[in-house]
Amino acid sequence: MKLIPIRLFHCVLCFTLLVFFLETNALYAEGKLEVTIQIVKSNTGKPVPNAVVISKKGKTSGISNAEGITKLTFPEPGYYEIKVSTADKTESLFREVRFKGQVILVSIAESNLSGILVSGERDKTPLSRYGLVQDEIKRLPGVSGDSLKALQTVPGVVIGAPVGILPSVFTNIGTNLITGNPYSNSERGDLSLRGGGTRQNQYYFDGFPLPYPFHLGNQSSVLNNNLIKSFDVYTGAFPAKYGYATGGIIAIEGTDRVDENKTIINVNLFLSDIYNQSKVLPGLAMISSGRKNYPNLVLLQAYPQGIPEDAKYAEYHDYQWKLIWDINPDHRVTVQTFGTRDRQAYTKAQADLERGGQDPRPPTGLDRMFRTDAARYIWKGKSFRNTLSYSRTWFDEFFELRFTNPLTAENIFGLQNRTSDTITYVQNAFEWELWEEHLKFEVGVQGRFRETTLKGENISSYNRLFYNIFNDLLNSNSAFRSVIDGDRIRYREKSAYTEFQFKYGGIRLTPGARVDHYSGSNESNLAPRITAGYVFESTKTSIMAGHGIHYNAPVSVEALSKKSGNPNLFMERSEHNSLGISQDFANHWQIKIEGFHNIFQNIIVPDSYIVDPYALNNDTRIFVNETAKVLANPIKAKNLNYSNAGYGYSEGVEIFLKKTKDPREQSGLFGWISYTNSITKRINNQSRLSSEESRNRTLQNNTRTLLAQTKLGTNYLNYYDDNNLELIYNNDKEELYDLDRTHILNIVFGYKFNSEWMVGGRFRYFSGTPYTPITGATRANQAATFGLNLYFPNYSGNYNSDRFLPFHQFDLRIDRIENYSWGYINTYIEFVNFYGRRNQAGFEFDNTRNFQRNLNPSPTYDTVNSPFIISQTPNGKMAIIPLINIGMEVRF
Structure with a gap:
């Protein structure tokens, strides 16, 4: 591979900086x-x-x-x-x-x-909530002008794995074609808040459900930077109006007032976006924005030799539109739509394939999108406000999967998996100020109606063994069969909540509760919540405490599947407990220290032992192929594959130190430091059998029929037709959560020298996530079928017993702002991953080679959250240098 010399890079960099810092004449009048x-x-x-x-x-x-x-x-x-x-x-x-x-x-x-009644910052709980406004996040370093990524720098937030190797529905296909980590207690998703599951959070934009907050790989948010007015991250004991979550809540507030007409255009090396707000008529205003990125064009075309081999860059666009109609001072109607599309099917290796004229299709591809249409009506009185909201969200994910020969890359077979999801959301909220400035009452009802479908499409193969392999999977694996035949789930969630906000003197008390009903298991759960505190006005000291119960319905189609899952799963439950103290001091400084202990119960986990002894033998494919056998046995024992057996907890302490710049001053320092020290553990409560025990159990159960199953604590007790009992003893143990990070440190700062110049930095440090190490490899004799030698990794029996190296990175941004009579021009340069750190994201085992410590498996690196460029030193060694982004924002 030919790499650009480091000296040439430095020349280009120096020239770029010279042009960037070229002084222009200020237009200020004397x-x-x-x-x-x-x-x-x-x-x-x-x-x-x-x-x-x-x-x-x-x-x-x-x-x-x-x-x-x-x-x-x-x-x-x-x-x-x-x-x-x-x-x-x-x-x-x-x-x-x-x-x-x-x-x-x-x-x-x-x-x-x-x-008229106004709700704002004074009504929001300070406990377990971290909020930032547009002025603080607009020019966050290292994110290409994407302010929402600031939420990843507040305490208790851990970045997840939004895109896995395979959709979770494929994890049970079998080890004959797929080998991987033998133990997992997490799922793919964007963020984990205080140890909660990445799919157990809820995201809201203007109070409407947001399917996911970031584009593929956490590259940037799905919302335009200038549209975001502020956001709040609730990590524990959140208000009663928020439900459908056991982890946390991220509530993003968009622009809701148009004081003037303005247009903002942002163009940089990797993306462009535009924002416009206009007054159409008196009382009628419109906001619209859109964004498009193009990393493939810049990185893979302009400088492909500097891109890491396994780097993936998703192509995406997003859009938002909002109409605000203030009919009169008491009535407001808003109509809005927002959505996005992401396509990740392109890597540097793929570019090389295309240039070589080979098969241009990538080994895996992911194409997902969503669109939300929403409307809201607000009626305000002198002491009350009623808000009626409605939204409908369409989500579609298209995943291409290909099983290939590990040596020749020949396609054994491939398929395309499509997941479609529709969520209808309605809410009516009523707020009443019973005692001005002292007592406020809020009550509301909510409903979510969801339908999800899963279907395998466009099955293909160029291998003579396809027919046998494919049919073996269909006959032996119900999960795979449900994908090929298609699967669908429908359920309803209905909720009601109430909350009082009492303030008198220094006392703050907010009791509340909500009731959640889930149609899948036909259960209703009461979730009480309370936060309390006292403010010492003389010293500006606040003490706070809170407790809350939260419920969330199952979210994955594969777990709820009537064909291959357990349609009778219950709601997951969590308990959040927090205690904190906050102190304002000096000039716009604040420090908040908070301890927490969260408990997670009824976690949905893969379960190899749960069985329905009297399930209908109604699989369509089996009925067509083996009609006589089905008619003779209309009832059969069916593996349900999932249960609510999981349990976990997370506990720790968070420190948040924040400095707000005085808006009256042209210059000054602002920013925040967040630190979290925590531990999160999970237990799946699954019996761990040895290979011999599993083999003996399988042979024994082939000759008998299960008649009944019950649970004794976390143990299964089975009764068979040979009059024998079987106790499946739960010998599982607590393990570190897959996303556990002991230390999380974020330092974000900005310093404005004057009205023209500003510099900002962001430093991040995370402990490495746990993993189960590979200790050796076993040669697969059956691989001779393919005409090659294959090695399957052997994993340690001590699950999640090792950690990857810590993640750390520094980003730097410099802004030059020029003011004009018509607006301003903000030119900026960013140095992303300033000192060229390669942060390990995982490891990769080459199945064509035997295990060799420090060589196979080999490390893989995070090239999205922590990008870098490969260069070469004068002596021929590899050098890692920062990714440089140059952009311009124009407002007029």
């Missing part, structure tokens, strides 16, 4: 700056006359005329506090003065004018 201030009502856009406008720092004031306009004179550019007083009350806000003749639009909410 002397005093006369600025036009226009005061309007946010809901109707009508001017507010006779409003007194004062800036104490600017030493200027004025009164708005009939058009809501007044002119103020400021001594110099900068941020100023502006107070607007009307007949009803006074509102204080900060605005940036940039140039002479600037028009500053100040929108005053109708609720502030008429005293």
